[in-house]
Amino acid sequence: MFRVAVIEGDGIGPEIIDATFKVLAKLVAKYRLEIEFVKVEAGDNAVRKYGVAVPEESWKTIKGCDAILKGPVGESAGDVVVKIRRGLDLYANIRPSKALPGVKALKPNIDLVIVRENTEDVYVRAEYVLPEDVSIAIRVISRKASQRIARKAFEIAKGRRKKVTVVHKANVLTVTDGLFKSTVYDVGRREFPDIEIDEMYIDAAVMDIVRKPERFDVIVTTNLYGDILSDLAAYVSGSIGLAASANIGDEKAMFEPIHGAAFDIAGKGIANPTAMMLSAAWMLKWLGERSNSRSYVEAGKALEKAIEATLADGKILTPDLGGSATTAEFTEAVISRL
16 A cells, blocks of 8 residues: 555646546556545645745654655745655655657757656755845755766666756856766766766756757756756647656655646636646656555556547647646546446
């Protein structure tokens, strides 16, 4: 029996979580999965109710679960995700970007994975106000964190096209980005000699993700750069509403769509639940792989195939993909293909 903490989130979060649970209910019954889903309060509503984004009771539950399935959070997103990522040491943020069938992608040939260090950089949130209206933020880059995210990137590349691109700005940030770059090269040359390594400055990488994304296989980068690049790559692949992500540590993992709470369309019933559903599919596969439970892996793959078939059919698409379907209609279309 697995325990999964569920954070509904804010804005469209409850809507796409509800849609995803309808799909999960079908999979649980069909594949006889044993999962206990435990809803926990976190996000903007928790701030209004308790004064903090992640109440102590929620944090206790989260720590006791095998995985977290998280919807998008609003203004308190930083307080929620940073606490979970750093508190559970979910050091690898993995964000694939690939054009899906039936989706009008800006670049149909995009097929890359961004592997983002998830615990350091300016996201340690060490910001201070100095005299004379001066604000500073401390950037943290360590060899240990750089080594383990490098290993994760090379391991992923082994199962793909065997190429890793280090994205940095070491020509300006010579100490911090310099350490990150040199550490990735050291790990690659010493432990993964069969994997090709190249490098690119962050500004050039932004341009090439749009111009020629086919040059990338696996990108490994620091926290802030990875956050920006992955949103851009999602747009290039068709819609940020399609982009799932995983925050993975040695023991636990959190799965979430990369998009925000989209307050402007909340309550209208038109949110695209694809990224949330793909995050759930990823979670099922992760649980299955860790426990050698084939049924969980098969359930995750079945959900991915049902989503791809629905998109490829093109008849029932949400507005962000050029269609007019509601969240509920898209969900029913996916369920019908399971």
